[in-house]
Amino acid sequence: MPGLITDPIAIWLAVEPVDMRRGIDGLSMIAQEALGKVPCSGVSIVFRNRLGNRIKGV
Secondary structure: OOOOOOOOOEEEEOOOOOOOOOOHHHHHHHHHHHHOOOHHHOEEEEEEOOOOOOEEEO
């Protein structure tokens, strides 16, 4: 699919739990503010919920 990162430069794991109801825009904002990483720059960022049983990637 066009627009998807097929070979990320790096994969970052956010260890602080996030609200899984957030969409792609909310998670991208967290990535930019807290981690200082821009999701469109070729990196993949993985978030987890409080229990640690779900993950979501940006």
